[in-house]
Amino acid sequence: MSLLKSLLLSMLSFIATVVTLGWLTGAFAAPQNALNNDKLPYYYQQDLQAHWDTWASLQRIATFELINQHAQEVDHGLLRGKASFVGFFYAGCVTLCPISLEVMRELQTQIKQKSIATPQFVLLTVTPDQDDAKTMAAYANKLKLPADWNMLTGDSRQMQKLTTSLMTDINARASNGEPLHGQRAFLIDAMARIRGIYDASSMLELRRMAGDYERLMMEE
Secondary structure: OHHHHHHHHHHHHHHHHHHHHHHHHOOOOOOOOHHHOOOOOEEOOOOOOOEOOHHHHOOOOOOOEEEOOOOOEEEHHHHEOOOEEEEEEOOOOOOHHHHHHHHHHHHHHHHHHOOOOOOEEEEEEOOOOOOOHHHHHHHHHHHOOOOOOEEEEOOHHHHHHHHHHOOOOOOOEOOOOOEOOOOEEEEEOOEOOEEEEEEOOOHHHHHHHHHHHHHHHHHO
16 A cells, blocks of 8 residues: 555656656747747747747846946846846947947937836946046047946856856957957846847847837737
């Protein structure tokens, strides 16, 4: 009788494990495409594929302790509790970065005009060993960036951990030695999950970025 009870308990445990794994991996969820999902997707893998399953919704970008352009200590709490757009830069950039930052500035203007809650704008340097607070502040002043934006730098290991969770390799370099920081911008929700990936150098992306932000506000 005890053997039968043991087998029954083992079987129930196995079934519970299968059901739990199925729930986490989205085995019982809607198909993985935008046509079958009303919410924005989640991103957490290097292939940049969109996901809507429960496991994807549990993924967060990495924690961090950095400083901003005002030499103030900033940690991952910055990206909790409020949606944010996150982009990349380095203070020596005179080509791609000014274009990308102008796109994000225009995005902020358009969102404010819609009279909805405005997101945070956070910029991560891809050359943390070169860009200290003073250098970042000078760059922000040169480009006349909004005063409420946060530009972050700090320990290179901390920065690499954070940017890796954003599927970006800050150590990548072009043949001429310039950083390959790319044109990506990310929409991060109030729980520090990646909900959108965009080409921040394209004004054509403005409508999609603004539209996704509005959808996210409806979710939250």
